[in-house]
Amino acid sequence: MVESPRCRPACGTLPHPLATDDLTLVKRVRSGDQRAFKLLVERYQRKVYAVALGMLKDKEEAMDVSQEAFVKVYKYLDHFKGDSSFYTWLYRITVNICIDVLRKRGGGGEAVEFDETQAMDLSEARIGALGSRLGTNPQKSALRRELAEKIQEALGTVPEKHRAILLLREIEGMSYEDLARTLDIPKGTVMSRLFHARAKVQKILSEYLELDEAKSGVGNE
Amino acid sequence: MAGNPACERFVPMLSPYVDGELTPAERVNVERHLSACRDCTGRAADLRAESGLLRVGLDMAVDDVDFKDFAQKVMARVTPEKPPLLERLKLSLSEMFLYQRTAMVSSLATAAVLALVGVPLLMSERAPVGYAGERMTVKAIQPYQDARVAPVVMETDNGGTIIWLVDDEVQNGASPSDEDDELQEDVGGLRNGGRQPGRKPKTDVERPSGGPL
Numbered sequence: 001m002v003e004s005p006r007c008r009p010a011c012g013t014l015p016h017p018l019a020t021d022d023l024t025l026v027k028r029v030r031s032g033d034q035r036a037f038k039l040l041v042e043r044y045q046r047k048v049y050a051v052a053l054g055m056l057k058d059k060e061e062a063m064d065v066s067q068e069a070f071v072k073v074y075k076y077l078d079h080f081k082g083d084s085s086f087y088t089w090l091y092r093i094t095v096n097i098c099i100d101v102l103r104k105r106g107g108g109g110e111a112v113e114f115d116e117t118q119a120m121d122l123s124e125a126r127i128g129a130l131g132s133r134l135g136t137n138p139q140k141s142a143l144r145r146e147l148a149e150k151i152q153e154a155l156g157t158v159p160e161k162h163r164a165i166l167l168l169r170e171i172e173g174m175s176y177e178d179l180a181r182t183l184d185i186p187k188g189t190v191m192s193r194l195f196h197a198r199a200k201v202q203k204i205l206s207e208y209l210e211l212d213e214a215k216s217g218v219g220n221e
Numbered sequence: 222m223a224g225n226p227a228c229e230r231f232v233p234m235l236s237p238y239v240d241g242e243l244t245p246a247e248r249v250n251v252e253r254h255l256s257a258c259r260d261c262t263g264r265a266a267d268l269r270a271e272s273g274l275l276r277v278g279l280d281m282a283v284d285d286v287d288f289k290d291f292a293q294k295v296m297a298r299v300t301p302e303k304p305p306l307l308e309r310l311k312l313s314l315s316e317m318f319l320y321q322r323t324a325m326v327s328s329l330a331t332a333a334v335l336a337l338v339g340v341p342l343l344m345s346e347r348a349p350v351g352y353a354g355e356r357m358t359v360k361a362i363q364p365y366q367d368a369r370v371a372p373v374v375m376e377t378d379n380g381g382t383i384i385w386l387v388d389d390e391v392q393n394g395a396s397p398s399d400e401d402d403e404l405q406e407d408v409g410g411l412r413n414g415g416r417q418p419g420r421k422p423k424t425d426v427e428r429p430s431g432g433p434l
Contacts, residue, residue, distance in 0.1 A: 041292040074299040148278030
């Protein structure tokens with residue numbers, strides 16, 4: 001059970017029910033409205049879980065971390081100043097919990113950082129292989145599904161900080177500005193980490209495609 | 222890195238380019254390069270495909286999860302000790318009006334309409350119906366002298382008519398109990414307070430001669 005100072009209802013000061021943007025809900029939670037917090041949980045549960053799952057690669061752990069993230073948010077809601085969006089704060093908490101879990105897990109390789117000033121050598125990856133195999137046709141669902149599963153594996157090989165940034169960008173569509181604020185890093189670092197994370201994932205997928213083509217005897221398309 | 226030396230400058234810009242994070246000037250430069258460089262065009266296509274795949278993959282993974290109890294579990298962990306009953310009632314009432322205002326208002330309106338329509342209807346069902354529902358007053362009586370069964374026609378003040386069929390023999394001295402008068406139509410008020418035709422024992426009493434009362 002979490003102790004919270006926000007247990008006194010203030011019914012008279014509740015704003016209009018239609019005004020349910022994040023900050024309004026946060027204000028309601030602060031005034032003791034439990035239902036408002038439930039709305040926030042329901043609004044972000046899927047995305048928080050997706051981030052946790054992408055980071056941890058374990059469904060149960062991801063579920064525990066997602067719950068923990070919301071509990072922490074509730075507990076420290078009074079520390080949220082409202083200078084940034086609620087969701088950047090929520091994702092920041094989620095990512096930090098995930099990083100803690102990964103560190104507790106150990107595993108060594110996670111701490112490895114790319115040299116962010118060094119240009120990525122993309123010659124290892126087969127240029128255009130992914131784009132040409134998938135194109136823009138969403139009907140290629142079998143391959144898409146197969147690759148979507150593969151990409152989850154590929155994510156696991158990306159260092160945790162790069163993975164976090166890639167997940168937040170792709171799941172939430174966060175701007176570089178928001179990513180910088182969420183992870184408390186300069187915007188240049190956001191660009192650099194995203195670039196490296198994508199290059200790494202792309203390399204793994206290209207290798208997989210090459211292997212797949214070699215197996216099926218399909219040449220370059 | 223890449224065959225084209227210009228690519229060294231543009232490759233790091235491809236990721237922010239597909240994310241729409243370049244300035245307009247940078248974007249123009251990248252697009253100019255892409256129009257001349259097949260490798261970088263392929264790289265940009267790869268980045269877009271990868272981005273879509275990542276989203277699809279995560280969506281697939283999340284779709285497998287049932288979030289039905291997720292919020293409940295979180296709420297169970299964060300809910301502090303219960304406030305007093307009166308406070309909880311006040312809070313839940315205010316929350317009902319806050320989050321289900323439309324439903325609450327329409328329910329109250331429906332209840333009010335039902336009360337306005339239903340209560341009078343229920344009350345009216347208790348009142349007598351038919352002739353008994355009206356209070357009628359006999360205005361005039363018109364006897365028919367020559368008939369064997371002499372009808373006595375009475376007009377009521379609201380335009381109705383009451384007809385007594387009086388046995389002429391009773392009129393001429395027979396016992397009222399021998400032949401009950403045939404009462405075609407009657408009125409509650411007259412039964413109670415009026416003179417009943419079958420109970421007209423005295424032959425010396427003349428039949429009403431007619432005219433307004």
